[in-house]
Amino acid sequence: MTQSSSQNISLSRPLSVSENFFRSRTASGNYRNFQVTATYRPGLKNNLKLVYYALRKTVLDYHILITNVQFSTSIDSYVYQPLSKVDFSSVFELVKNKEYITDNEKFMKFVNQITFKLYCESPLFKLILVGDDQLCAVLEHTIADGLVARYIHEILLENLAYCDNASNWDTLQREYGFEIVGSPLDSELFNFERDQKYIKNPLPPPIDLFLSMDKDYTGGDPGFSERVIPPDTEGKWLGRFPATDTHEIAFKLINFTANETKKILGKCKVEKVSVTSYIEVIMALTLQPVIKDKYASYKCAMALRRHMDAKNAPKEYVSMLSRSGYKILGTSAHMGFGMNLPPIKGFSWDLVRHINNHIVEGCKNKRALNQLKGFKQVADLNDETNEVFFKKQLNKPKADAVKISNLGFVHPTEYHAKSGQIWSITNMVFAQDMAPYASEFMLNVISTAEGGLNLTLSYYDYSFEDCEWENFDHLIENLRSNMIEYSL
Known part of the structure; x- marks a missing residue:
């Protein structure tokens, strides 16, 4: 090298x-x-x-x-x-x-x-x-x-x-x-x-240096979240359409002002839950008219760099991982562990707490990379594309109904240059592409003190033949109003 x-x-x-x-x-x-x-x-x-x-x-x-x-x-x-x-x-x-x-x-x-x-x-x-x-x-x-x-x-x-x-x-x-x-x-x-x-x-x-890829991430637990099927439902929601190789995606930005964000975060703090778990329940409630009487899989993405430990790292990385203020780049993303939710027709803080505990436990899982074992077993790591692995997932139901990715609250930072200039960031917006086989809806989240909380809801917009609506604009409005209503 x-x-x-x-x-x-x-x-x-x-x-x-x-x-x-x-x-x-x-x-x-x-x-x-x-x-x-x-x-x-x-x-x-x-x-x-x-x-x-x-x-x-x-x-x-x-x-x-x-x-x-x-x-x-x-x-x-x-x-x-x-x-x-x-x-x-x-x-x-x-x-x-x-x-x-x-x-x-x-x-x-x-x-x-x-x-x-x-x-x-x-x-x-x-x-x-x-x-x-x-x-x-x-x-x-x-x-x-x-x-x-x-x-x-x-x-x-x-x-x-x-x-x-x-x-x-x-x-x-x-x-x-x-x-x-x-x-x-x-x-x-x-x-x-x-x-x-x-x-x-x-x-x-x-990240592979710090987490197991070969050990079962469920630990053999029949009660692991992805294995629990909600009772009294009409089976799993299979999504709007089978997975299709397209990038025709809608990006809908929903902003909550600094004052609205303060109230939402404050309520979550009182209830001792993360805003991500609150958002997941709000999403499930908002999407119920689409999903109807079936259960659906929800995932919250995790960044796994929290598992990078200087004590267990090869020597060339010890200084980097020990240094305060140095940010670890690279990719350590994880799609999250699925949770099957029944049709959500009413809001419940108990459900938010249940999901919050699920997310917390998922972040501790040292076997998280096991989700990629299927790729490891069949992929040729010297192949340019491993296209076959991805193509075989097309024309099938998507893995999940919803994926949520929250980049967190960006604390206000001002840098005073000696020129007298004050440098600051006042707002951030996060969005991303959707993998065809991954989820039907994607919600990307980030917040700042001045710009507030920004949600970007993405979904495939090439057709609405599957439903009674011509677009999902009403879902955007309902998502926003629900976020506000249940934080009061």
């Missing part, structure tokens, strides 16, 4: 089994990207040179962002490999369509058309600036999971303030090879031959 010339840092490494799953999913076309758009104060359009500097520092601190996946014949494995060079314009785009500023769904659909190419010299992430202050981070899933899109904004914000301090320029020149640039859009952001000596940290560790 490639080593930094000035430090004993591994700059490339083989992909793990779980990382090969995400690689194959991208390569087979079954998943495109995920996106988090943040609103920056002050705006960025008139500060592009500063954005360039902040991004250069970011990729040298977290160089997985400027890798792609390549096949190494010397070790007979796919590896993360740094790119030879990255131009700023290849990862940063200015979008001039003013409609995208006000039409969230149109913008999210536009971003969801972006596909990243593996096995080449192209980056696997992109930043898109809409208007003056809305910056969208778009990422491919092999190098990152959803939480990383949030992290990138937090890292970039800190680096904007750091690079805005003239007193830090000597350090940036010495430790990061900074040079004064003219037009950022015409500048090279990274050049491996020149910059490898400035790379500060190894690639993040694979």
